[in-house]
Amino acid sequence: MKAVLEVRGLGFRLPGDRGGGDQETGIGRQLVQDVSFSVGAGETLVLLGRSGSGKTTTLKLINRLLEPTAGHVVIAGERAAAVEPTRWRRRIGYVIQEVGLFPHFTVGENVALVPRLEGWSATRIAARVRDLLGLVGLDADTFIGRYPHQLSGGQRQRVGVARALAADPPLLLLDEPFGALDPISRVELQREFRGLEGRLGKGMVFVTHDVREGLLLGTRIGLMHGGRLVFLGTPQEFERADHPEAVAFMRAADPV
Amino acid sequence: MAPVVGRTGTRTAGRFLLALLSAGQACTKHDRIVVGAKNFTESDLLAEIAAQQIERRAHLVVDRKLHLGGTFVCHQAILAGQIDLYPEYSGTAFTAVLKHPPLADRDSVSRIVAREYGARFRLRWLAPFGFNNTFAILVRRDAATRDGLRRISDVAKVAPHWKAGFGYEFLERADGFAGLSRVYGLRFSAPPTAMDLGLTYRALADGKVDLIAGNSTDGQIAALHLVQLEDDRGYFPPYEAALVVREELLRRHPAVGVALEELRGKISDDEMRRLNALADVEHRDIRTIAREWLEKNVP
Amino acid sequence: MSLFSFYANNSREALGLIWQHLYLVALSTGAAAVVGVPLGILLTRRPAWRSPVLGLANIFQTVPSLALFGILIPILGIGFWTAVSALVVYALLPIVRNTYTGVAGVDPAVREAGRGMGMTDGELLRLVELPLAASVILAGIRVATVVSVGVATIGAAIGAGGLGVYIFRGVAVVDDTLILAGAIPAALMALAADGALGLVERRLQWRR
Numbered sequence: 001m002k003a004v005l006e007v008r009g010l011g012f013r014l015p016g017d018r019g020g021g022d023q024e025t026g027i028g029r030q031l032v033q034d035v036s037f038s039v040g041a042g043e044t045l046v047l048l049g050r051s052g053s054g055k056t057t058t059l060k061l062i063n064r065l066l067e068p069t070a071g072h073v074v075i076a077g078e079r080a081a082a083v084e085p086t087r088w089r090r091r092i093g094y095v096i097q098e099v100g101l102f103p104h105f106t107v108g109e110n111v112a113l114v115p116r117l118e119g120w121s122a123t124r125i126a127a128r129v130r131d132l133l134g135l136v137g138l139d140a141d142t143f144i145g146r147y148p149h150q151l152s153g154g155q156r157q158r159v160g161v162a163r164a165l166a167a168d169p170p171l172l173l174l175d176e177p178f179g180a181l182d183p184i185s186r187v188e189l190q191r192e193f194r195g196l197e198g199r200l201g202k203g204m205v206f207v208t209h210d211v212r213e214g215l216l217l218g219t220r221i222g223l224m225h226g227g228r229l230v231f232l233g234t235p236q237e238f239e240r241a242d243h244p245e246a247v248a249f250m251r252a253a254d255p256v
Numbered sequence: 257m258a259p260v261v262g263r264t265g266t267r268t269a270g271r272f273l274l275a276l277l278s279a280g281q282a283c284t285k286h287d288r289i290v291v292g293a294k295n296f297t298e299s300d301l302l303a304e305i306a307a308q309q310i311e312r313r314a315h316l317v318v319d320r321k322l323h324l325g326g327t328f329v330c331h332q333a334i335l336a337g338q339i340d341l342y343p344e345y346s347g348t349a350f351t352a353v354l355k356h357p358p359l360a361d362r363d364s365v366s367r368i369v370a371r372e373y374g375a376r377f378r379l380r381w382l383a384p385f386g387f388n389n390t391f392a393i394l395v396r397r398d399a400a401t402r403d404g405l406r407r408i409s410d411v412a413k414v415a416p417h418w419k420a421g422f423g424y425e426f427l428e429r430a431d432g433f434a435g436l437s438r439v440y441g442l443r444f445s446a447p448p449t450a451m452d453l454g455l456t457y458r459a460l461a462d463g464k465v466d467l468i469a470g471n472s473t474d475g476q477i478a479a480l481h482l483v484q485l486e487d488d489r490g491y492f493p494p495y496e497a498a499l500v501v502r503e504e505l506l507r508r509h510p511a512v513g514v515a516l517e518e519l520r521g522k523i524s525d526d527e528m529r530r531l532n533a534l535a536d537v538e539h540r541d542i543r544t545i546a547r548e549w550l551e552k553n554v555p
Numbered sequence: 556m557s558l559f560s561f562y563a564n565n566s567r568e569a570l571g572l573i574w575q576h577l578y579l580v581a582l583s584t585g586a587a588a589v590v591g592v593p594l595g596i597l598l599t600r601r602p603a604w605r606s607p608v609l610g611l612a613n614i615f616q617t618v619p620s621l622a623l624f625g626i627l628i629p630i631l632g633i634g635f636w637t638a639v640s641a642l643v644v645y646a647l648l649p650i651v652r653n654t655y656t657g658v659a660g661v662d663p664a665v666r667e668a669g670r671g672m673g674m675t676d677g678e679l680l681r682l683v684e685l686p687l688a689a690s691v692i693l694a695g696i697r698v699a700t701v702v703s704v705g706v707a708t709i710g711a712a713i714g715a716g717g718l719g720v721y722i723f724r725g726v727a728v729v730d731d732t733l734i735l736a737g738a739i740p741a742a743l744m745a746l747a748a749d750g751a752l753g754l755v756e757r758r759l760q761w762r763r
Binding site (some may be wrong): 259326328330421423424425427428429447449450451452455458459462464509 | 568628632633634711712713714720721724726727728729730752
């Protein structure tokens, strides 16, 4: 099976002096170094790590919100470097913690954004929006005309996911999508998301610092520490891993 | 806790206030004379000369309110006692203040003005300076040569292609634009542009307008290559310059009247033009010009 | 003479001056918006330019209006276009500053989501930033307009026409009716502009 996403030797250094770098000001600091992994269709790779470990940066290197200073990214056989960044991002779903719904667009208009930019026909867009709202557990008739400020946090993120899936991208990137939700909504959305993963058949990279969420949702876990990928394996392998960072995370998940 | 201001403190404050009040008393009209001037250079110069003359002869303190405003502003100010004297012109007093239709005879105008100012306003017309500053209808020299313009009547033929620009006072006065255009049959291409009087010279020189009403003794006429057209139909009344003074001041300080009488007939048309040029073209300080002139002409 | 009889006797002239005044304000504010809004947007894309540009506009605004007219006269001469230039200069600061603030004030999460989904800079500006900033931008235009109505009255001193003509004429001959004949319509114009633009501004507001 061909990989949806392939990342080889990915690196990112902050602009500044080359070599050496000033540790204090962070100029020239290497945020991500030599990261390699691949993600297949139907697979969810969880990027786990503490704050500053480079997991969000890695995500942004994949959809080129930041340009890699080393390594390459390939999605569905296409090399990132060969494609214009805006076009590249249209083929990748992106869900962020703050959601970032457009406050002046209705739910329907928010979800329809990328299809509209891609020039889909109005009927096709309308049908797609309804399908997606149903997929994320929102009644289309009730919600399609509502504005984001009328929704709860959980409802907003559901719309965020629907929006990311709208143009049917092969790859989905999620940056701590449930981090801003209250614990009950978070658990609810995690459970529903788990059900969705299997059905969608897409490649997903899911960033989180919550190890329990990672173990629940990931097909594989990628542990990041100090900008490097220090562990890559199944959740079961992670639970038994002896890398000190992995051990620390497991301990934090189950405090004695 | 001790009081913030002790007894000594209160006494000192009291003394200070008293001193302030008495200084204020000294500033009352009994000892201080206020000289006003209209809002153009010549008026400022005449007022400054009068002020310095009073200071050196009568040894009184004089305040100046130069460049106060137009004719009507100064007239209201002197009636209200805010100023004690200012330089005025007989024709202006005759038509604009007393609202008589324009008259060309110089002596009649002077007589009527002196009589009515005394009767109606209790203001005295002092000795005239000796020059006549009439409205000067000005055009650019090259236009005058090209279109053969020497008299104001000559303008009637070019007026439909021309733009005129005037200060606000000239537009409003009975002896201003309305009467001029009627007497000379001037129909311009558009209603005249209104602007600050001082700017009309620049507007004419820059070609923004083709005709303005300046003053015949202005220093800038020669400097800007402008030509004054002859008032061949005698529309404008004479504008003899003199000082208008409150009679009450002359009663209180007869020395002022004596001092100002010394200025009678001391300034000719040319002399006024020279003084205006010193101020407007050479940008010399008005106080200095007045002082030097007095030292030389009224020793 | 009462104000009403003055207007009745001079209706054509009064209407002409009112129209002249409106034209002065509309032309200059319009020009300032055409220059100022794109400039404000540019400042959000080039943060290094922000201090010098806003600083310069601020300096222009602190120069007293009569002084600014005086400074422009040797360069542009007197008249209508000099007044327009001065008015444009005064209108720039509120417009540029409000445009910058409005666009920069868009929720960063909204901007990140938009970029992440593959919106070009132009699409982001057109579909997201400008609609969300519209109310603030219009507030800047409103302030500029109201200020212009006032400053335009001074234009009469340099031959630009407008309602200031009545005011200056009235001052020259100490005629209160004349002064009010110019001052009252000018004040009403400012109030009307403030009210009308304020209404549109409220309609454009988006709850975040």
